[in-house]
Amino acid sequence: MTLEEQIKExxxxxxxxxxxELCTQAIENEEMSPIDMVNIIGDVMAxxxxxxxxxxxxxxxxxxxxxxxxxxxxxxxxxAIKEMGGERTSKGKVVIGTVEGDVHSIGKxxxxxxxxxxxxxxxxxxxxxxxxxxxxxxxxxxxxxxGLSSLVTLSxxxxxxxxxxxxxxxLRDKYKVIVGGAPTSEDWAKKIxxxxxGDDSLDAVTKINQLLSK
Amino acid sequence: xxxxxxKVFSQDELEEIHSATLKLLxxxxxxxxxxxxxxxxxDHGCEVDNETDFVRMPESLVMEMVKKxxxxxxxxxxxGSFSFEVNTKTTQxxxxxxxxxxxxxSKKKGVRKTVLNDTINQIRLxxxxxxxxxxxxxxxxxxxxxxxxxxxxxxxxxKNTRKPYGLxxxxxxxxxxxxxxxxxxxxxxxxLIQNPRLVGFFSTTSPLHFPKIMTNGFEVFAKYxxxxxxxxxxxxxxxxxxxxxxxLTQTNAENLGGAVLAQIYNPGARLFYGTVSxxxxxxxxxSAMGSIETGLITAGVAQLxxxxxxxxxxxxxxxxxxxxxxxxxxxxxxxxILAAQAGINYITCAGTYEATLVEALELLLIDDDLVGMVKRxxxxxxxxxxxxxxxxxxxxxxxxxxGATFLGEMHTLKNMKKSLYMPNTVxxxxxxTWWKKGGMDIIQRAGKEIEEILRNxxxxxxxxxxxxxxxxxxxxxxxxTLKYYMEAEGLTSAAAPVPGSDTEGG
Numbered sequence: 001m002t003l004e005e006q007i008k009e010x011x012x013x014x015x016x017x018x019x020x021e022l023c024t025q026a027i028e029n030e031e032m033s034p035i036d037m038v039n040i041i042g043d044v045m046a047x048x049x050x051x052x053x054x055x056x057x058x059x060x061x062x063x064x065x066x067x068x069x070x071x072x073x074x075x076x077x078x079x080a081i082k083e084m085g086g087e088r089t090s091k092g093k094v095v096i097g098t099v100e101g102d103v104h105s106i107g108k109x110x111x112x113x114x115x116x117x118x119x120x121x122x123x124x125x126x127x128x129x130x131x132x133x134x135x136x137x138x139x140x141x142x143x144x145x146x147g148l149s150s151l152v153t154l155s156x157x158x159x160x161x162x163x164x165x166x167x168x169x170x171l172r173d174k175y176k177v178i179v180g181g182a183p184t185s186e187d188w189a190k191k192i193x194x195x196x197x198g199d200d201s202l203d204a205v206t207k208i209n210q211l212l213s214k
Numbered sequence: 215x216x217x218x219x220x221k222v223f224s225q226d227e228l229e230e231i232h233s234a235t236l237k238l239l240x241x242x243x244x245x246x247x248x249x250x251x252x253x254x255x256x257d258h259g260c261e262v263d264n265e266t267d268f269v270r271m272p273e274s275l276v277m278e279m280v281k282k283x284x285x286x287x288x289x290x291x292x293x294g295s296f297s298f299e300v301n302t303k304t305t306q307x308x309x310x311x312x313x314x315x316x317x318x319x320s321k322k323k324g325v326r327k328t329v330l331n332d333t334i335n336q337i338r339l340x341x342x343x344x345x346x347x348x349x350x351x352x353x354x355x356x357x358x359x360x361x362x363x364x365x366x367x368x369x370x371x372x373k374n375t376r377k378p379y380g381l382x383x384x385x386x387x388x389x390x391x392x393x394x395x396x397x398x399x400x401x402x403x404x405x406l407i408q409n410p411r412l413v414g415f416f417s418t419t420s421p422l423h424f425p426k427i428m429t430n431g432f433e434v435f436a437k438y439x440x441x442x443x444x445x446x447x448x449x450x451x452x453x454x455x456x457x458x459x460x461x462l463t464q465t466n467a468e469n470l471g472g473a474v475l476a477q478i479y480n481p482g483a484r485l486f487y488g489t490v491s492x493x494x495x496x497x498x499x500x501s502a503m504g505s506i507e508t509g510l511i512t513a514g515v516a517q518l519x520x521x522x523x524x525x526x527x528x529x530x531x532x533x534x535x536x537x538x539x540x541x542x543x544x545x546x547x548x549x550x551i552l553a554a555q556a557g558i559n560y561i562t563c564a565g566t567y568e569a570t571l572v573e574a575l576e577l578l579l580i581d582d583d584l585v586g587m588v589k590r591x592x593x594x595x596x597x598x599x600x601x602x603x604x605x606x607x608x609x610x611x612x613x614x615x616x617g618a619t620f621l622g623e624m625h626t627l628k629n630m631k632k633s634l635y636m637p638n639t640v641x642x643x644x645x646x647t648w649w650k651k652g653g654m655d656i657i658q659r660a661g662k663e664i665e666e667i668l669r670n671x672x673x674x675x676x677x678x679x680x681x682x683x684x685x686x687x688x689x690x691x692x693x694x695t696l697k698y699y700m701e702a703e704g705l706t707s708a709a710a711p712v713p714g715s716d717t718e719g720g
Binding site: 064066128182200 | 618644647
């Protein structure tokens with residue numbers, strides 16, 4: 001089995017230890033560049049994303065695979081790239097979280113997994129996140145997109161507050177803002193001056209792709 | 215632990231029904247038309263009333279014969295590549311054969327007459343199902359000669375599935391045809407007897423009557439040891455007492471009488487203790503198969519079969535509804551879950567409605583899913599260190615990541631398929647996603663999936679030699695007249711309830 005096939009198999013088997021071992025050894029032995037590794041992993045995640053879309057894969061199978069891959073990239077591949085003086089290229093950086101007053105995380109985590117699988121660098125800031133924290137993180141990582149999730153009607157207005165805060169700080173045009181969550185809608189997104197609305201996790205990825213290709 | 219079984223009788227009550235049954239068999243007996251069978255029974259100590267044709271069976275003979283019924287057997291597909299075991303501990307699921315109409319949403323009345331192609335599609339669909347493992351000439355084609363129906367069904371069975379099949383023991387000659395055709399398909403009589411292919415339906419006429427045409431076929435099925443369901447369809451209040459204990463005593467006598475016959479025909483003949491009994495609707499006089507009492511009767515049969523120690527068969531997924539509505543849905547699940555929880559070993563009737571007169575392949579696919587759900591329910595909840603999952607609870611609850619869930623845990627991934635049944639036909643999408651996918655109801659979705667399944671289904675490779683032998687055999691059946699059959703069965707037209715007599719001479 002080639003190294004590429006072994007990497008794929010480790011991800012398909014959700015085998016974090018194996019994946020880390022393979023990547024560490026390959027980097028040490030200079031069998032494969034860490035950049036190529038990222039590309040292979042990206043391809044595998046794209047396959048898993050398609051399978052999920054076709055309902056051939058269950059949600060935990062996708063999320064665990066994303067977790068396995070993320071921890072390998074964070075702990076093994078990224079440091080190796082940095083050591084070489086390079087930087088991992090991604091389709092873009094997305095800061096994502098659930099707004100203040102809301103602790104629902106499943107939908108938001110799913111979007112994060114999909115974005116990651118599609119080649120984005122994702123900064124998941126968690127739930128019940130105040131406006132200031134979204135902006136702080138976006139500034140820190142020089143994000144391209146801010147994703148705001150809300151699952152309860154009461155917390156929807158906090159999506160507007162993040163956008164208002166961006167305007168106040170003169171940063172509104174620096175970031176694309178996408179909103180989503182069960183009570184939200186296209187109209188709502190327009191009303192609060194967001195750039196896009198994601199109907200579901202896959203739609204969110206499509207919309208972010210569109211936002212960044214403009 | 216596994217879900218508790220439903221019980222409708224205490225041990226004392228079972229004994230009471232048992233002793234009443236033996237009294238009924240020895241004092242009244244069973245009306246058996248066939249003189250040859252009467253003679254056989256007489257030779258074994260039964261008392262025959264030549265005027266009424268009632269055959270009284272002594273207790274000792276009944277119990278001796280009941281003990282000879284095998285406790286388990288396998289059922290095999292035509293080529294033997296697929297098989298499953300029927301026993302007194304597990305539950306298998308199957309369909310039923312009586313529908314003469316099929317669901318067709320393009321028709322004004324929602325149904326149309328069945329044709330041979332529907333029969334074929336039903337066989338092929340069952341071949342692909344996960345839980346439903348046997349079909350029983352379900353869809354009766356209206357476009358073939360009635361007298362050759364069994365031949366067409368057998369031929370299509372061999373050509374289209376790897377799973378076993380079932381047919382009614384309707385006549386000695388047709389039953390012999392079925393054996394001969396199964397024998398051609400599987401490689402000989404010895405193989406057929408050793409590893410049975412066909413389920414027989416011995417339908418008694420309640421109260422307490424075994425018609426000649428049925429015993430003629432029953433004898434052939436017994437001779438070849440093809441597992442046969444003694445299948446009383448007694449209706450509480452019309453063909454049986456309205457009290458369910460009375461109905462079950464009467465059908466118990468029919469079952470035990472059937473066991474006596476089978477074991478005298480051929481010791482070791484394989485049988486199911488069966489029921490499709492239900493009730494009479496007191497408002498209309500119609501039968502009510504989807505009634506809650508059907509489930510009670512079926513549960514009683516499960517206990518009686520267990521009392522005598524051989525596999526039971528009962529109906530599930532039955533409904534009296536004429537359309538695919540809520541009544542159809544709850545009646546099919548209520549009869550299924552009661553039968554399964556009662557521990558019936560072979561549950562039939564998937565895919566039918568209107569008291570099994572109409573078939574919907576859509577329902578068949580949905581029933582396969584219902585069976586999956588019911589199987590999951592019966593498994594109950596497993597308790598051990600891994601399933602209590604203390605470490606995972608702690609890990610997620612105390613995670614530094616706010617809003618952490620169990621979705622990304624290896625424990626979820628490893629256990630989800632064991633812990634949760636994943637339905638195939640049920641919609642759990644958000645409304646907007648459901649709309650995006652066409653906003654279809656379960657029947658429409660099932661219909662689409664069936665198109666896909668049938669497009670992808672691969673028929674077994676039947677050797678040319680077998681196919682040509684079967685074709686020749688079918689031609690022979692096709693050439694017979696109804697009169698020929700009547701003579702073969704020793705019937706006069708008045709005594710023979712044979713529909714389709716217009717095919718005579720055809």
